[in-house]
Amino acid sequence: MKIVWSIFAALLLSSAHAKPVPSTNDRSMEVTWPAGSAGTGKVVFDLTPGKPLFSEISLAGKRIAAAVDPAFVVTVGRRDLLSQNRWNIFFDKVPNRPYQTYLLSVGKTDASLKTEGSRTVVTIGPVATETFRGRLEITFYHGSPLFNVAAVIATEADAKAIVFDAGLFTRSEAWQQIAWINTGDSLVASPFPARDTARNVPVKYRAIAAAGQQGAIAVFPPPHQYFYPLDEAFNLRFTWYGNNYRGLVKGQGIGIRQELQGDKRFVPWFNAPPGTEQRMNFFCLLGVEGNAETFAAVKRFTHNDTYVKIPGYKTMSSHFHNEFVMKVMMAGNPVPEKPEFVDVFKQLGVDIVHLAEFHYTADPRGPDDKRLPQLKALFELCEKQSDREFLLLPGEEPNEFFGGHWLNIFPRPVYWVMSRNGQTPYVEEKPGYGKVYHVGNKQEMLQLLKDEKGLAWTAHPRTKGSVNTPDIYNHETFFLSDRFMGAAWKAMPADLSEPRLGKRVLDLMDDMNNWGARKTVIAEADLFTITQENEMYAHMNVNYLMLDKIPAYKDSWLPILDAMQHGRFFSTTGEVLMHALKINGKSSGETFQLPAGGTADVALTLSWTFPMQFVEIISGDGEKVYRERVDLSETEAFGEKQFNLSPQLAGRKWVRVEAWDVAANGAFSQTFYIRP
Numbered sequence: 001m002k003i004v005w006s007i008f009a010a011l012l013l014s015s016a017h018a019k020p021v022p023s024t025n026d027r028s029m030e031v032t033w034p035a036g037s038a039g040t041g042k043v044v045f046d047l048t049p050g051k052p053l054f055s056e057i058s059l060a061g062k063r064i065a066a067a068v069d070p071a072f073v074v075t076v077g078r079r080d081l082l083s084q085n086r087w088n089i090f091f092d093k094v095p096n097r098p099y100q101t102y103l104l105s106v107g108k109t110d111a112s113l114k115t116e117g118s119r120t121v122v123t124i125g126p127v128a129t130e131t132f133r134g135r136l137e138i139t140f141y142h143g144s145p146l147f148n149v150a151a152v153i154a155t156e157a158d159a160k161a162i163v164f165d166a167g168l169f170t171r172s173e174a175w176q177q178i179a180w181i182n183t184g185d186s187l188v189a190s191p192f193p194a195r196d197t198a199r200n201v202p203v204k205y206r207a208i209a210a211a212g213q214q215g216a217i218a219v220f221p222p223p224h225q226y227f228y229p230l231d232e233a234f235n236l237r238f239t240w241y242g243n244n245y246r247g248l249v250k251g252q253g254i255g256i257r258q259e260l261q262g263d264k265r266f267v268p269w270f271n272a273p274p275g276t277e278q279r280m281n282f283f284c285l286l287g288v289e290g291n292a293e294t295f296a297a298v299k300r301f302t303h304n305d306t307y308v309k310i311p312g313y314k315t316m317s318s319h320f321h322n323e324f325v326m327k328v329m330m331a332g333n334p335v336p337e338k339p340e341f342v343d344v345f346k347q348l349g350v351d352i353v354h355l356a357e358f359h360y361t362a363d364p365r366g367p368d369d370k371r372l373p374q375l376k377a378l379f380e381l382c383e384k385q386s387d388r389e390f391l392l393l394p395g396e397e398p399n400e401f402f403g404g405h406w407l408n409i410f411p412r413p414v415y416w417v418m419s420r421n422g423q424t425p426y427v428e429e430k431p432g433y434g435k436v437y438h439v440g441n442k443q444e445m446l447q448l449l450k451d452e453k454g455l456a457w458t459a460h461p462r463t464k465g466s467v468n469t470p471d472i473y474n475h476e477t478f479f480l481s482d483r484f485m486g487a488a489w490k491a492m493p494a495d496l497s498e499p500r501l502g503k504r505v506l507d508l509m510d511d512m513n514n515w516g517a518r519k520t521v522i523a524e525a526d527l528f529t530i531t532q533e534n535e536m537y538a539h540m541n542v543n544y545l546m547l548d549k550i551p552a553y554k555d556s557w558l559p560i561l562d563a564m565q566h567g568r569f570f571s572t573t574g575e576v577l578m579h580a581l582k583i584n585g586k587s588s589g590e591t592f593q594l595p596a597g598g599t600a601d602v603a604l605t606l607s608w609t610f611p612m613q614f615v616e617i618i619s620g621d622g623e624k625v626y627r628e629r630v631d632l633s634e635t636e637a638f639g640e641k642q643f644n645l646s647p648q649l650a651g652r653k654w655v656r657v658e659a660w661d662v663a664a665n666g667a668f669s670q671t672f673y674i675r676p
């Protein structure tokens with residue numbers, strides 16, 4: 001075993017204290033850290049082979065757990081790298097091919113400790129499973145009773161896809177109670193069934209807790225990173241508790257889990273490319289006041305799974321295939337006064353919802369006597385469910401004319417049919433509907449967008465049905481038009497080695513900027529069924545549009561389209577918020593002039609829940625992309641700060657800003673343009 005004594009000594013002088021506990025065999029070490037108003041946290045590690053790794057976990061002098069081990073159950077399958085676009089593939093069904101499940105083995109021959117800003121990091125290893133090798137990293141966050149347990153593993157084998165379950169377990173009977181919040185948002189607590197086999201539980205807020213006589217420990221995943229992309233946001237019982245979990249975890253425990261079959265549609269799991277360090281991890285939050293207080297503290301990290309209000313902004317989310325019109329209204333089923341999906345969005349704090357109805361369920365190509373009543377029903381639904389605080393907007397994923405998959409939005413209800421024969425006029429008046437368009441090719445589609453001041457953009461670019469777009473049409477007239485807004489961002493594919501989500505589209509933003517195309521990228525959810533039971537927040541994201549108020553449904557929605565088109569917004573998973581961002585006094589979407597020295601003045605106001613990891617300033621000169629990372633490891637949980645940064649941008653044509661926290665939650669701005 002190796003102990004890095006110099007790091008211990010350095011830590012004794014810091015705000016967190018780490019020291020070896022006196023013992024005859026030097027097989028243990030103790031870490032204490034300032035846990036904010038909760039007091040002091042302490043974890044004692046036992047590095048003796050065969051003994052539980054955490055010999056004690058305590059807060060404010062109260063022992064919360066003892067003789068506890070971390071557990072990682074890793075399932076390894078094979079990625080389809082041939083049929084579509086290698087690691088960007090979504091249309092994969094990994095569990096339909098052979099896979100194996102393993103319990104990660106944890107050795108204790110190597111141990112070290114270091115400080116990283118306001119964090120204390122203990123590294124223990126080696127760990128191994130299948131062809132993967134690596135280490136454990138336990139990170140303690142100063143200012144909070146929060147720590148993270150990660151198995152950081154890598155393989156040199158190709159085409160690996162993984163999922164993992166994880167948690168804490170003990171072979172003693174130290175935990176008396178188990179607790180969670182059910183999908184009805186009620187706290188459930190019961191005696192810990194020490195001799196029961198493990199159970200999988202549907203919960204809200206993705207957390208489960210175990211309590212002893214002096215306190216509780218809640219276990220929960222990174223709220224978005226842990227959930228690989230699926231079409232459906234079903235609640236698949238993402239937590240577990242009990243004894244002998246999956247026949248591999250030999251003790252009673254609690255933890256997080258994945259359903260190997262996903263939503264039984266396309267199930268891509270996580271990418272694990274050769275040589276990448278996959279960070280399988282979960283968070284632990286300590287509490288001494290009771291279950292209700294512990295879960296209230298957990299919920300704060302995601303604002304209670306809502307998007308908070310910011311003055312001068314309105315929240316907007318896009319791309320939902322709920323298909324309420326075809327499944328309920330046009331099917332002749334009873335139409336509730338308040339559909340469930342509307343309440344779901346309102347409870348999430350989404351002010352504006354842009355639908356994507358009629359996705360392979362309706363008659364977009366006509367005939368008119370089918371298509372027009374479907375549109376009319378959609379418009380009536382949106383108008384009825386909209387009010388002064390909430391706006392439901394019609395939208396479709398037409399997938400006609402331009403190539404690949406794309407979405408559209410108009411500033412008012414527009415009747416249009418996605419086909420036209422030689423005898424049908426492009427536009428005509430029809431009784432009961434007014435102006436009706438028939439569109440037969442990409443030129444007419446672009447003309448419709450111009451005539452009605454609509455916008456279009458590539459849905460899920462470079463994956464799914466847009467695997468080659470917008471790249472294959474980036475030279476075409478419709479793409480170069482100001483009516484083609486750009487593309488949409490989602491955390492897809494999933495890769496636990498990345499400190500950010502959705503690299504696929506963030507890279508596309510940079511490419512489009514270097515192409516010289518002034519395009520914007522909105523966040524999209526791309527989900528189907530919307531219910532209260534679903535794990536919606538994990539799969540959601542939102543755009544904060546620079547709007548003082550929501551337009552009334554009966555008025556033009558043009559202010560929304562203008563904000564989208566001209567980059568007056570930022571996008572976020574919800575935990576990191578860009579309250580204000582100016583570069584040389586300009587807002588995103590605008591153009592600014594650099595001073596003679598080429599140094600820009602970036603004024604950024606951020607707030608966050610999880611401790612921050614970094615801010616990155618990304619710029620380009622038309623060919624290359626440049627990155628300047630600002631380390632934020634000094635930050636603690638639940639902060640707000642204005643950053644004044646001075647990046648050197650001489651020779652650059654554009655710049656944008658991203659901000660990411662320790663759970664890979666983040667926010668990104670739209671592009672600023674630099675005048676030559």
